[in-house]
Amino acid sequence: MITRLSIGLDDAQTAAAAVFAAATAAQGPIAVAVTDAEGNLVFLERQDGTSAVNVRNAERKAYTAGVIGRDTSMFQLQITMDGRTVADWSDSMVTTLSGGWTLRRQSQVIGGIGVSGTDDDERLALAGAEAAAKISVDEWRKHRSPPGEG
């Protein structure tokens, strides 16, 4: 038997909330999606005024980051250097649009987060990925600290 970790709804919502907190009204409305490591949706929220394509791309970015295990910008750089295209993956959900970040816990991929709606999607999604990473670090500290310390 093997055991793997997966992002849960609480952490997904914490990450999404960090994205919304990082976004300014001037940037316009955004859609945020969080998937598990298999690309299955865990949480999605769409601000008023975002288009259907923003919803779709937020999910595709999260899917790609979770399933491929690469942040989408890094994935784009990698496949370009390798002389490949997204079509090589034969998966219409895979995208190289920036704004998808891989979420990890204890060095395992536990999911992906994607943002769509602005020209700043990558930085906004990173705010969510950092919030998820902080949970991971906090858990590790709690686990590692002797009783009465930390």
Added chain:
Amino acid sequence: MFELHSLGLEDAKRARDAILAATTPADNPIALMIADEHGVPVLSLRQDGAAPRMLRRARAKAYTSANVGMDTVVFRDEVVKAKARTLTDWGDPMITSLQGGVVLRANGKVVGAIAISGNATSRDEALARKGIAAIGLPA
């Protein structure tokens, strides 16, 4: 030119809160999809332990309710069964006849849909109705 009307994120959040408040420890973990009048997601979540297929199913139910303008159980009984059709007649792989998707109307027009999966489909529908009631639009 014409106007489109959709539920907004605030409406969706009210529905979500009412639905989650209505779940009991006897319920399985649920998958929830709240979609606009085209069936495009507005707010969605999958509770820990709810299988991924549950959210795929909830998404299909919400899409169906929004696009056919009917609760999915009504679509099943009064259209699919009553007229002896099959789902392939719609030529749309997202159309489902599973109970648990309910249509949200404002002043007679479809403005969205709410769907749930995770429990018996009748329970899915009952929970989805809590969301419709919480949004409180003039039907």
